[in-house]
Amino acid sequence: MGRKARERATALALRRRLAAEGVVVRAARPGEGATVRQLVLPVDPEHPEMFDSLASMIDSGIGVTAAKGKAVHLVAENGRGELVAALSAISPFDWLQGTSEIKQPIKDALARSVVTVEALAVAPAARGMQLGQQLLKRAEELLRAEGCRLLIADFEPSRPHLARYYTRAGFSLLPEGQAMHVGLPGGVILPRESHTDCRTSWKALDAGITVEPGLMVQEHSQTPEPVPGGVLVGVLPSNWATAGLAP
Ligand SMILES: CC(C)(COP(=O)(O)OP(=O)(O)OC[C@H]1O[C@@H](n2cnc3c(N)ncnc32)[C@H](O)[C@@H]1OP(=O)(O)O)[C@@H](O)C(=O)NCCC(=O)NCCS
Numbered sequence: 095m096g097r098k099a100r101e102r103a104t105a106l107a108l109r110r111r112l113a114a115e116g117v118v119v120r121a122a123r124p125g126e127g128a129t130v131r132q133l134v135l136p137v138d139p140e141h142p143e144m145f146d147s148l149a150s151m152i153d154s155g156i157g158v159t160a161a162k163g164k165a166v167h168l169v170a171e172n173g174r175g176e177l178v179a180a181l182s183a184i185s186p187f188d189w190l191q192g193t194s195e196i197k198q199p200i201k202d203a204l205a206r207s208v209v210t211v212e213a214l215a216v217a218p219a220a221r222g223m224q225l226g227q228q229l230l231k232r233a234e235e236l237l238r239a240e241g242c243r244l245l246i247a248d249f250e251p252s253r254p255h256l257a258r259y260y261t262r263a264g265f266s267l268l269p270e271g272q273a274m275h276v277g278l279p280g281g282v283i284l285p286r287e288s289h290t291d292c293r294t295s296w297k298a299l300d301a302g303i304t305v306e307p308g309l310m311v312q313e314h315s316q317t318p319e320p321v322p323g324g325v326l327v328g329v330l331p332s333n334w335a336t337a338g339l340a341p
Pocket of ligand 1: 137216217221222223225248255259
C-alpha cells in the first residue's frame with residue numbers, strides 16, 4: 095500500500111472509531127469543572143492547584159465573550175455521556191499584569207488578542223483519535239471568530255512528543271529557554287518568558303502576524319542587540335485603537 099492509500103485508510107479508521115464512540119466536541123458547561131479538572135491533571139500532576147481556577151471558571155460559565163479577555167473551555171463527550179478530553183485556553187493575564195513596559199489600554203487590547211492554552215488532555219482510553227487536535231482546531235475557530243490573533247501553548251521540554259504534536263497542529267516552536275518577543279505599535283518590544291522550564295510554541299490566527307528582525311537592549315548590555323528568533327509583529331493591528339480592541 096502506498097503512503098497516500100495508507101493515510102486514507104488511517105483517516106477512514108479514525109472516522110469509524112469516532113463515529114462508533116459517538117464523540118462530540120462542545121463547550122464545557124457549568125457543573126463540569128471538577129470533571130475537567132480531573133481530566134487535565136496529567137498536564138501538570140505536581141501542581142493540581144493550577145487547575146482549580148479553570149474549574150471555577152467553567153462552573154461560573156465564563157465564556158469566550160468575556161469582556162476583559164478571552165476564555166474558551168471545550169470538552170469531548172463520548173456516546174455514553176463521559177467527558178474524554180478537555181481544552182482550556184485563556185488570555186495571558188499573569189504575563190500582562192506582571193509587565194510594567196506597557197500601559198493598561200495596550201494590556202487590555204493584548205488580552206483580547208492573545209490566548210494561551212492552559213490545559214489540553216485526552217483520557218488515556220480515548221487517545222489515538224486525534225481528539226486533542228480536534229479540540230485545538232475548534233478552539234482556534236472560536237477564537238478567530240472572536241478577533242483573537244495569537245494562540246500560545248507552553249509545554250515541558252521533558253515531553254518531546256509535544257513538540258511534534260504542536261508542530262503538527264500548525265504551531266511554530268521557540269527553542270528551549272527562548273522568550274517570545276511581541277512587537278507593539280510605537281516600537282515597543284514586549285518579552286514573554288514562558289513558565290520556568292517550559293518551551294513555547296505559537297500559532298498565528300491572523301495572516302497579519304509576521305516575524306521580523308528587531309533590536310532591543312538586553313539585561314547584560316546597554317547596546318541594542320538583535321532579538322533572538324525575531325519579534326512577532328502584528329499581534330495588535332497598527333490601527334488597534336480604532337479596530338475595536340481599545341477598551
Ligand atoms: C498530548 C495528548 C493530549 C494527545 O492526545 P491525542 O490528541 O489523543 O493524541 P494521540 O494519542 O493521537 O497522539 C498523537 C501523537 O503523539 C504521540 N504521543 C502521545 N502521547 C505520547 C507520550 N506520552 N509519549 C510519546 N508519544 C506520545 C502519539 O504516539 C502520536 O504520535 P503519532 O501520531 O506519530 O503516532 C495526550 O497524550 C494527553 O492528554 N497527554 C497528557 C497531558 C498533556 O501532556 N497535555 C499536553 C500539554 S498541555
